[in-house]
Amino acid sequence: MSEASVGVYGIAVLFVLLALRIPVAFAMFVVGFFGIVALDSTNSAMSLLASEAFTLASSPELVVIPVFILMGNVASATGMSRRLYDAAYALIGSVRGGLASATVIGCGGFAALSGSSVASALTMGKVALVEMDRFDYDNRLSTGAVAAGGTLGILIPPSTGFV
Structure with a gap:
């Protein structure tokens, strides 16, 4: 053949x-x-x-992936994600739609720490969705902000995608 x-x-x-x-x-x-x-x-x-x-x-490039996972777990367990979200809300929470924008910024910050889009969306979703629900944000906007912010993780170096 x-x-x-x-x-x-x-x-x-x-x-x-x-x-x-x-x-x-x-x-x-x-x-x-x-x-x-x-x-x-x-x-x-x-x-x-x-x-x-x-x-x-x-491959030596793959050694970093468990370290990213460890950093994401440490950030989540120590409440770093909550503090990151609070800092983003303090910066832009006063403008219209500030809570949704703070969610996207918080997701981007956490994604830079963990290197993972999925981990960022899950962790920040636990924090942000409760707050956005408390301020009567529409569920579609809340989940959209978390999903959009979570996908930033692959774009912010160092991320597992760049490795």
Whole structure:
């Protein structure tokens, strides 16, 4: 079988697997693995699988991710997220929509500490949604502010996305 036909069949199988709602990473793994088997041999595919897994797991860039998680847990447990939110509210809470803006700023600050968008949205959501509910903000605006602020985490260096 030629390399071009293996590539065409691989793409077709990938689309079929995706249409069957197989997770993207698993579908790409299966197509890539069996593509290498078709082009070379099972031994070379297994050897490549082992070497790539080891290389990825021993990557020095990935060491920072547990440290980010630890920092997020420390910030949450010590009440740093609450103080960050209070500081943002003190700065811009007096303007119209200030509480929603303070939520976005607080989420950005916490995301800079934890390096994670999801952790930022979850932690600040626990703090901000209660306050915004207390001031009779609409639930759609409250959750939208937390969601928008939470996604800032991936944009603020150092974040796990930049690592």
